Amino acid sequence: MNIEQKLSDKTVEALEKLYGATIDKASFEKTNPDFTGDLTLVVFPFLKVSKKKPEDTANEIGNYLKENVAEIASFNVVKGFLNIVIGDTFWLNYFKSINGKSLLHPAPENNQVVMVEYSSPNTNKPLHLGHVRNNLLGYSVSEILKAAGNKVIKTNIVNDRGIHICKSMLAWQKWGNGETPESCGMKGDHLVGKYYVEFDKHYKAEVKELKAKGIPDAEAEKKAPLMLEIQNMLLKWEANDKEVRSLWEMMNGWVYKGFDETYKMLGVDFDKIYYESNTYILGKNIIDEGLAKGVLKRRPDNSVYADLTPDGLDEKTLLRADGTSVYMTQDLGTALERAKETGFDKHIYTVGNEQDYHFKVLFLILKKLGYKWADGLYHLSYGMVELPEGKMKSREGTVVDADELMEEMIATAKKTAEELGKAQDLEEADKQQLYRTIGLGALKYFILKVDPKKKMLFNPAESIDFNGNTAPFIQFNYVRIRALLRKAKEGMLNFDDINVFIHNVTLLPKEKELLIKLYNFNTTVQQAAAEYSPAVIANYVYDLAKEYSQYYHDTPILKEEKKDLILFRLQLSSDIGNAIKTGMSLLGIEVPERM
RNA sequence: GAUUCCGUAGCUCAGCUGGAUAGAGCAACUGCCUUCUAAGCAGUAGGUCGCGCGUUCGAAUCGCGCCGGGAUCACCA
Numbered sequence: 001m002n003i004e005q006k007l008s009d010k011t012v013e014a015l016e017k018l019y020g021a022t023i024d025k026a027s028f029e030k031t032n033p034d035f036t037g038d039l040t041l042v043v044f045p046f047l048k049v050s051k052k053k054p055e056d057t058a059n060e061i062g063n064y065l066k067e068n069v070a071e072i073a074s075f076n077v078v079k080g081f082l083n084i085v086i087g088d089t090f091w092l093n094y095f096k097s098i099n100g101k102s103l104l105h106p107a108p109e110n111n112q113v114v115m116v117e118y119s120s121p122n123t124n125k126p127l128h129l130g131h132v133r134n135n136l137l138g139y140s141v142s143e144i145l146k147a148a149g150n151k152v153i154k155t156n157i158v159n160d161r162g163i164h165i166c167k168s169m170l171a172w173q174k175w176g177n178g179e180t181p182e183s184c185g186m187k188g189d190h191l192v193g194k195y196y197v198e199f200d201k202h203y204k205a206e207v208k209e210l211k212a213k214g215i216p217d218a219e220a221e222k223k224a225p226l227m228l229e230i231q232n233m234l235l236k237w238e239a240n241d242k243e244v245r246s247l248w249e250m251m252n253g254w255v256y257k258g259f260d261e262t263y264k265m266l267g268v269d270f271d272k273i274y275y276e277s278n279t280y281i282l283g284k285n286i287i288d289e290g291l292a293k294g295v296l297k298r299r300p301d302n303s304v305y306a307d308l309t310p311d312g313l314d315e316k317t318l319l320r321a322d323g324t325s326v327y328m329t330q331d332l333g334t335a336l337e338r339a340k341e342t343g344f345d346k347h348i349y350t351v352g353n354e355q356d357y358h359f360k361v362l363f364l365i366l367k368k369l370g371y372k373w374a375d376g377l378y379h380l381s382y383g384m385v386e387l388p389e390g391k392m393k394s395r396e397g398t399v400v401d402a403d404e405l406m407e408e409m410i411a412t413a414k415k416t417a418e419e420l421g422k423a424q425d426l427e428e429a430d431k432q433q434l435y436r437t438i439g440l441g442a443l444k445y446f447i448l449k450v451d452p453k454k455k456m457l458f459n460p461a462e463s464i465d466f467n468g469n470t471a472p473f474i475q476f477n478y479v480r481i482r483a484l485l486r487k488a489k490e491g492m493l494n495f496d497d498i499n500v501f502i503h504n505v506t507l508l509p510k511e512k513e514l515l516i517k518l519y520n521f522n523t524t525v526q527q528a529a530a531e532y533s534p535a536v537i538a539n540y541v542y543d544l545a546k547e548y549s550q551y552y553h554d555t556p557i558l559k560e561e562k563k564d565l566i567l568f569r570l571q572l573s574s575d576i577g578n579a580i581k582t583g584m585s586l587l588g589i590e591v592p593e594r595m
Numbered sequence: 596g597a598u599u600c601c602g603u604a605g606c607u608c609a610g611c612u613g614g615a616u617a618g619a620g621c622a623a624c625u626g627c628c629u630u631c632u633a634a635g636c637a638g639u640a641g642g643u644c645g646c647g648c649g650u651u652c653g654a655a656u657c658g659c660g661c662c663g664g665g666a667u668c669a670c671c672a
Contacts, residue, residue: 040615080652326670327672357668422632454601457606542620550637
């Protein structure tokens with residue numbers, strides 16, 4: 001049982017015995033660093049039952065706890081604050097208990113099936129910074145949920161069909177001259193993206209021309225020849241036209257190859273990939289079911305809708321008058337399909353906050369339809385990535401490309417390392433690997449340390465930092481630990497048998513703080529899982545690394561005179577290294593051995 | 596207009612299930628490399644926690660109202 005729980009239970013007991021009061025639980029919090037103690041109980045809420053002054057109440061509870069909880073070394077009272085000091089013995093026992101083990105101990109009873117959907121790209125253009133945030137979040141949340149004891153299925157739904165896909169296809173057909181990724185040396189997704197832009201350019205020119213002839217805006221946009229052509233192409237696609245389909249398959253193939261490279265570089269992956277070309281028809285069964293149950297209604301023109309006005313939302317159309325379905329219909333169908341397929345307990349959609357309304361409606365309709373699993377649906381809604389001048393706009397060319405961004409980060413890592421004279425004795429291949437680890441680490445940490453639901457700012461003019469609250473700083477501390485351990489090994493120091501050296505250890509204040517931090521590792525992972533927030537992990541790992549950095553600076557480890565202390569400090573460092581490595585892996589960030 | 600998210604140091608962010616004097620990093624300025632990796636450590640300076648009212652022994656944190664910003668409110672995806 002953890003110490004906070006024990007203290008809480010005993011406090012409840014104390015209140016009962018001292019004042020005859022029944023209280024559910026008493027919560028302790030971390031003692032403010034300016035005061036002596038490890039855990040603090042605020043006694044103000046108990047004055048009602050004690051009918052005594054804050055100081056007296058705190059002292060009485062303190063005395064009771066001291067007598068009944070062996071781990072307590074001492075306590076002090078400041079106004080209404082009861083500060084508890086936990087003895088070294090407790091922390092040293094904890095230290096022994098984690099020796100050589102993983103810090104993670106997932107709760108098996110928590111073993112739920114969780115689907116995490118993320119990425120969801122369109123196959124008409126390459127991935128950009130917004131996708132990067134999505135991918136990193138989805139991947140990291142998946143890792144965190146796994147660490148918290150869930151069975152996670154990572155999924156991706158690829159938007160591979162529709163009018164926007166036809167745009168790049170048509171443009172390539174018209175102006176591509178048979179260009180392929182091989183022939184021009186361009187990554188497939190970038191090549192297709194180029195033709196998407198190309199389409200837009202010609203289309204705009206046509207619209208402008210029509211407008212010049214005095215045709216109203218809306219009509220010009222609809223009547224432009226290129227618009228009519230892609231609409232025709234979409235119809236052909238839906239009719240399974242051989243020529244259109246093979247063009248579609250070829251160009252999507254290029255895109256997938258490009259995406260695979262980007263995903264690989266980002267370090268994300270999926271257990272199951274869905275394609276909208278297979279799922280867009282889904283959902284019609286649900287309509288029939290909904291109509292039968294009376295959840296959905298039919299209008300005179302034959303269109304079908306869900307009336308959500310009683311819930312403070314609008315009417316949502318699910319089937320057009322012509323019988324075709326809309327985006328929402330697909331999502332209803334896909335959710336049902338997945339529920340049948342996997343029997344998930346939870347399903348997390350990693351999608352930007354611009355779709356908050358969409359998911360509200362989606363979940364509500366599924367609940368109204370009476371599906372139990374609908375309670376397990378969750379929209380992991382994250383804020384947009386903005387540039388100093390505002391939103392990224394592909395039309396204005398202000399989109400930050402994912403591949404380019406990663407390249408730049410790696411190049412900056414290289415440049416910085418060379419300036420600092422780092423890693424000079426490494427093999428060339430190891431150097432390249434190191435620059436990747438550092439550059440991509442910096443990028444990932446920069447994005448993940450921010451609370452997902454907040455919008456975040458990215459300034460391309462200022463490169464992402466490598467100092468301070470960053471991945472390279474955390475990696476650096478890991479590297480220092482690894483260097484110590486290598487040297488210890490060379491010096492034949494054997495710290496395997498913890499029982500030999502632990503008896504002669506008195507904890508320094510910093511060592512105790514570090515042990516407390518390690519002790520909180522699992523709680524932190526659980527919290528991050530509950531909040532679906534990698535930022536919780538990022539902040540934890542940074543705090544730990546920062547504390548260690550101070551410790552490392554102030555405390556001799558290999559240079560310590562007493563051998564038992566050397567061994568203790570090495571083992572402590574090693575444990576911290578493990579915590580850093582594990583924590584970073586939950587963010588999808590690697591740590592190097594040297595840098 | 597309605598719904599919703601956000602507003603903390605010059606900048607980027609923590610803290611928010613109410614608790615003690617609001618924390619980091621960057622940028623600025625000062626020190627510290629013949630001692631375990633200086634991508635580091637220590638220090639100085641920088642805040643009416645958007646504004647007001649309320650609840651409370653206690654509010655950055657909870658509630659209400661303003662002000663400012665974003666997003667959404669299609670038989671688009």
